[in-house]
Amino acid sequence: MDEHKAELVRKLADLGIKKDPRWLDRLDEPAPLWVVLDLIMQMVERKEPPHLPFD
Numbered sequence: 001m002d003e004h005k006a007e008l009v010r011k012l013a014d015l016g017i018k019k020d021p022r023w024l025d026r027l028d029e030p031a032p033l034w035v036v037l038d039l040i041m042q043m044v045e046r047k048e049p050p051h052l053p054f055d
Contacts, residue, residue: 002027017042 005027017039 015046 009024009027
């Protein structure tokens with residue numbers, strides 16, 4: 001596996017985003033749009049949790 005891809009998987013695992021161990025065997029396959037959008041939403045919600053007061 002390419003070192004860059006392995007590092008990306010390690011970072012996702014550290015953040016708790018990568019939950020499926022089968023990803024390691026499928027890094028070169030295209031991802032469905034819903035998977036990409038779900039990952040983006042998880043990252044946004046970690047940066048700006050949706051349930052915080054505005055003030």
